[in-house]
Amino acid sequence: GVSMGIAIFKNNYSDTDSLLSDASIAQHIAITDRTKNSNFNFIDLAARLAAQQHYQVETDLRRTIRRNEITPYLQPIVDLATGKPVGLECLMRWRTDSSEILLPDKFLPISHLAGLSGELDLQIIQKAIQASHELATAAPGRPLQLSVNLSALLLENEGQRNRLLQLVRSNPLPNNWQLQVELVEDYLQDNGSELGAFLNTLRRQGVAIAIDDFGTGYSSLSRLHNYPVSTVKVDSSFIKRIDAKSNPTNQLLKTIQNLCADLGLES
Numbered sequence: 001g002v003s004m005g006i007a008i009f010k011n012n013y014s015d016t017d018s019l020l021s022d023a024s025i026a027q028h029i030a031i032t033d034r035t036k037n038s039n040f041n042f043i044d045l046a047a048r049l050a051a052q053q054h055y056q057v058e059t060d061l062r063r064t065i066r067r068n069e070i071t072p073y074l075q076p077i078v079d080l081a082t083g084k085p086v087g088l089e090c091l092m093r094w095r096t097d098s099s100e101i102l103l104p105d106k107f108l109p110i111s112h113l114a115g116l117s118g119e120l121d122l123q124i125i126q127k128a129i130q131a132s133h134e135l136a137t138a139a140p141g142r143p144l145q146l147s148v149n150l151s152a153l154l155l156e157n158e159g160q161r162n163r164l165l166q167l168v169r170s171n172p173l174p175n176n177w178q179l180q181v182e183l184v185e186d187y188l189q190d191n192g193s194e195l196g197a198f199l200n201t202l203r204r205q206g207v208a209i210a211i212d213d214f215g216t217g218y219s220s221l222s223r224l225h226n227y228p229v230s231t232v233k234v235d236s237s238f239i240k241r242i243d244a245k246s247n248p249t250n251q252l253l254k255t256i257q258n259l260c261a262d263l264g265l266e267s
Contacts, residue, residue, distance in 0.1 A: 001038040001039075002038045002039075003027060003030040003031040003038070003039050003040070004027065004030060004039075004040040004041070005023045005024065005025065005026030005027025005028070005029070005030055005040070005041055005043065006023065006026055006040060006041065006042045006043070007019050007020075007022035007023040007026060007042075007043050008042060008043065008044050022043050022048055023043070025043055025048065025051050026041045026042060026043035026047070027041070029041045029043075029047075029051060032113045032114075054110060057106075057107060057110050058110050058111075058113075058114045058116075060096065060097070061094070061107055061110065061111055061114070061116060062114075062116065064094060064096075065116060065119055065120065065123065068123055069095070070092060070093075070094055070120055070123050070124055070127075071092075071093045071094065071095055071127075072090050072091070072092065072093075072124050072127045072128045072131060073090070073091040073092070073093050074088040074089070074090055074091070074128065074131060074135070075088065075089045075090075075091055076088060077089055077145065077147065085144070086144065086145065087144050087145030087146065087147060087180075088132075088135070088144060088145070088146055088147065089147045089148075090124060090125070090128040090146065090147065090148045090149070091104070092104050092108075092120065092124050092149075094106075094107055108120075108151075112151065112152075112153060115153060116153075117151035117152070117153040117154065118151060118153040118154035118157050118160040119160070120151075121148075121149070121150055121151050121154045121160075121164075122154070122160065122163055122164060122167065124148070125148045125164070125167060126167055126171065128146060128148055129146070129167075129171045129173060129179075130171075132144075132146050132173050132174055132177055133173075133174055136174035136175075136177065141175065141176060142176065143176040143177070143178075144176070144177050144178075145177070145178050145179075145180050145208070146173060146177060146178070146179050146180065147180040147181075147182060147210065148179070148180070148181055148182065149181075149182045149183075149212065150164075150181050150182065150183045152183075152184075152187050155183065155187055155195060155198070158194070161198050164202075165198075165201060165202070165205070168202070168205050168207060169205065178206065178207075178208055179206070179207045179208070180207065180208040180209070180210050180230075180231065181202065181207055181208070181209060181210070182210045182211070182212040182233065183209075183210075183211065183212065184211070184212050184213050185211050185212075185213070185214055195227075196226070196227060199227055199228050200228055202228075203228040208230045208231060209227065209228050209229050209230055209231070210229070210230065210231035210232070210233055211224070211229055211231070211232050211233065212233045213233065213235040214232045214233060214234050214235060214256070215234060215235050215238055215252075215256065224259075224263055224265065225263060229265060230265060230266060231265060231266040231267070232256070232260050232265050232266070232267045233267075234253065234256060234267065238252065238253055239253075
């Protein structure tokens with residue numbers, strides 16, 4: 001592949017160093033675009049300011065990771081039939097030095113480009129497990145599920161996969177609690193055996209495997225059968241269009257529900 005950064009000369013550069021600096025920024029952006037083997041990127045004043053903001057967020061995020069300051073928010077999972085909580089989903093929040101709380105869409109794309117997503121996953125999972133013991137004291141003996149997300153970068157990195165396995169072994173959840181990991185279906189395009197072996201190892205350790213945002217990505221349906229998946233989470237965009245006047249998703253959701261039932265999966 002070829003990556004090329006291009007600085008537009010009409011920006012009226014006063015010296016060659018500034019011109020080359022912008023070209024270097026453009027090249028870095030082109031290189032870090034993981035969606036293409038070959039890529040080029042132009043830079044102008046607006047792109048330069050955006051890049052500077054991006055790098056500032058990345059720098060601050062690296063500092064947050066070094067300090068282990070990323071914050072887990074635990075959202076209840078409720079049984080609609082009974083109204084009772086059956087589990088908790090761990091969501092990631094970042095409290096900046098200015099006390100602003102950032103949602104994942106503000107920093108996860110940058111963390112992915114910077115190769116930091118796996119480290120964030122490990123830190124937030126460890127904190128969520130620690131928090132589960134505090135919560136268990138309020139309702140001892142109640143069976144609950146703790147659901148956490150796994151990024152593609154963690155799943156691709158053997159070292160981080162092994163760290164997650166060690167984390168799960170060394171930090172058991174409270175009695176009657178179960179850990180569930182969620183991954184998006186696009187990652188199931190991988191045809192190698194490493195992912196299957198890793199997921200099977202997790203499953204043997206008592207961890208449930210869920211596919212998140214089902215129906216929005218690409219994966220062969222056979223992988224629902226080949227991988228040790230126990231739960232399918234339908235993307236919220238389908239739920240929002242139930243009984244919609246145009247293109248309702250009622251029948252599609254019934255089909256997905258029947259498919260999961262036939263495979264012995266929860267949905």
